[in-house]
Amino acid sequence: MAVIKPFKAIRPAKDKASFVASRSYEEYPKDELKSVLKYNPFSFLHIINPGFKFHKNTKGRERFRLVHNRYLEFLEDHIFLKDDEPCFYLYQISKGDFNSLGFFCACSVLDYQNDVIKKHEDTIQRREKLFADYLDVVGFNAEPVLLTYANNSAIDEIIRNEASKEPEYNFTTTDKYNHQLWKIDDSATIGNLQTCFAQTDKLYIADGHHRSASSNLLAKKKKEANPNHSGTEPYNYFMAYLIPETEIKIYEFNRMVKDLNGFTKEEFLIQLDELYRIEKRDDGLYKPTQKHHFGMYLDGEYYSLYLRKTVYGFTDALSKLDTQILYKTILEPILGIHDLRKDKRISYGYGKHNVLKMKDNIDKGDYAVGFNLVPTTIEEIKAIADAGQVMPPKSTYIEPKLRSGMTIYEF
Template identity: 35%
Template sequence: MAIIKPFNGLRPKEDLAAKVAARPYDVLSSEEAKAAAAGNPYSFYHVSKSEIDLPEGTDTHSQPVYDKAAENLRRFVDEGTLFLDPQAAYYIYKLVMNERAQTGLVCVSAISDYNNGIIKKHEFTRPDKELDRINHIKTTKAQTGNVFLAYNDVPEVNALIDQWQENNQPVYDFTAEDGIQHTIWVVNTPSAIESITSLFAEKVPATYIADGHHRAASASLVQAALSKEGKITSVENPANYFLTTIFPASQLAILDYNRVVKDLNGLSKEELLSRLDYDFTVEDVGHLPQQPAMLHEFSMYLEGRWYRLVAKEGTYTTDPIGILDVTILSNNILDKILGIKDQRTDKRIDFVGGIRGLGELVKRVDSGEMKVAFAMYPVTIQQLFDIADSGEVMPPKSTWFEPKLRDGLITHII
């Protein structure tokens, strides 16, 4: 069963929360972070993307970047921008996007649960990205990036969280520049803390990583390194836990994660359409963008026109991985026709989160940067759970969760 704990969160003064809050470090470039932080000395990008405070051209994975992050985090504390809660607490984090709300519990989860498979994964991680977060955690002595977890709904947990929101005032409530509302409550009474901890220990057999595989893996590797060095002498050491926010599955929405490809692997437009006809029914639907409306349906944008592709029977299997649209696309188009064997390393392919819309696909192709784009129907949360339960992993860039948690609102000091 899931082991979670309250913790002393490092968080901003109430009047600075909106200025501190920053999008996750891995969803924007250094240039975008620098522009977003311009004129805002409180922005958490000074910690999560600290290269913005160093000379242009600085290697973003070099030690000076991590040292600058630690320096800026200390400055935020010294100046009073951030403070450490005097007692351990849970935190309720509600996000509202386009009138749809999702509410999660901010806590620390046991790294032993991650290592033992109680916290389930659905993606491989890359050593270079792990090393980046390892260095950031070890240098700052903090977990600044939140791992987004999901669990099958427990009515008693949902009811307790709803009741706390109704009976208590939030410590933060603001709408960010992208229109997403962020509201946070502190749960600090002993009875509520004990109830939440017990409910997860009794009724939540597993949690699932929705977003943040590299952050979770890095926290585990840091804990292992510190333990080997003899720096962890108690099971209560904060490094034995990592920062998570856990959401009930019923409240979550997964967006599509689409692909753009630089060339047609030597094929003409006509040859590509002919090859596609073996495994898909192909329909020219004109110049207007068309979002896929069901599983196994794809939209392709090529030379100014959209095509509807529907996978024929026999092009996929019914196992948890084989039935995924990302698998169908990967096996029957990207690999079989376009010669892209490894989407993690092939420089001919790029990925576009569904939050950017189909217009971004058109832009990338019409600019000449890319030759063809593919839009997919989103993976369902149940598909994600089924794959994680089976011990399998999804193809890369299969899911895009939105809205995303903001960095800087709650940090875990280790």
């Protein structure tokens, strides 16, 4: 059974929500980031870039303490307000034919530890500890873990009914996404949602493996330091955004490699021929449309690669995953890339226009060869998580990407 709890969110004053909400820090080009910080005093970016106030780059615990100070200033200036009662917070993001409707809640660290919350990615211990230290110092979390669950008609009915009401927030950001938020404060509705999820035996992490691992690490640390630990303290939970699996969008990450590991073009193609049927594409830009088929751009030409299944055998869920197949048949044995996280010869790109970007990068000589794939499916993610396996890095790029500062969870 999955445990979810309402919480007293700290969130923007209604008239400032559109100014506060920000994309992930890494998504901002340098010039845009500087412009937002200069001209929008309400942006959440001021909290996570606290050194801007002093025209100084800050690091480590000094930065963490300054983040905490900027956060307190937002509270003191009533940019942020705290709800009086624990609530769930329904949140919808939409643009064109993309629509994502889920809700913010607090999820149990015990569920994470007991594998009710399923993982499909490895985490890096150094990053876990760094973010756990960050959370400990700043005292809040503004970046929810994206969790998905199997579609459930009872949950869907509750959510749709709440979404028919007047939202607390309704605004459109400059990237043309519309954002709406509803506060679910009715005790009966909260109880009904909790009952539904108590009958749900699995939640899956779609995005946020390091955030959930860091929350777990922080909870263990605080439990050890608290002689009166009861299990009900806020640190026993972390903020999550729950969404049905049909409302997430999964994109592929393409791969680009700087060289052919000493092979000539012809030698490289001969190596590939052992495991793939290779066809040169004379019809321009090529993207694969089926599992176990890959697109390749090499020396100004597109190729389609069809896996020879009589040579490569499927043994488990991971072995069927295209990113794993590419790694085990080409990247590692032929191109000599053993560590997909650290090897600087390989780079990744995502998005619907990435095939063109990949071509441009290779044509400029920055890379020698590129591979494009079809997106991983939610069924593959669940199968690998259920088997206790982990995907290769950069196997999925998942939307929605949630705005920071919409709801904040205090420890």
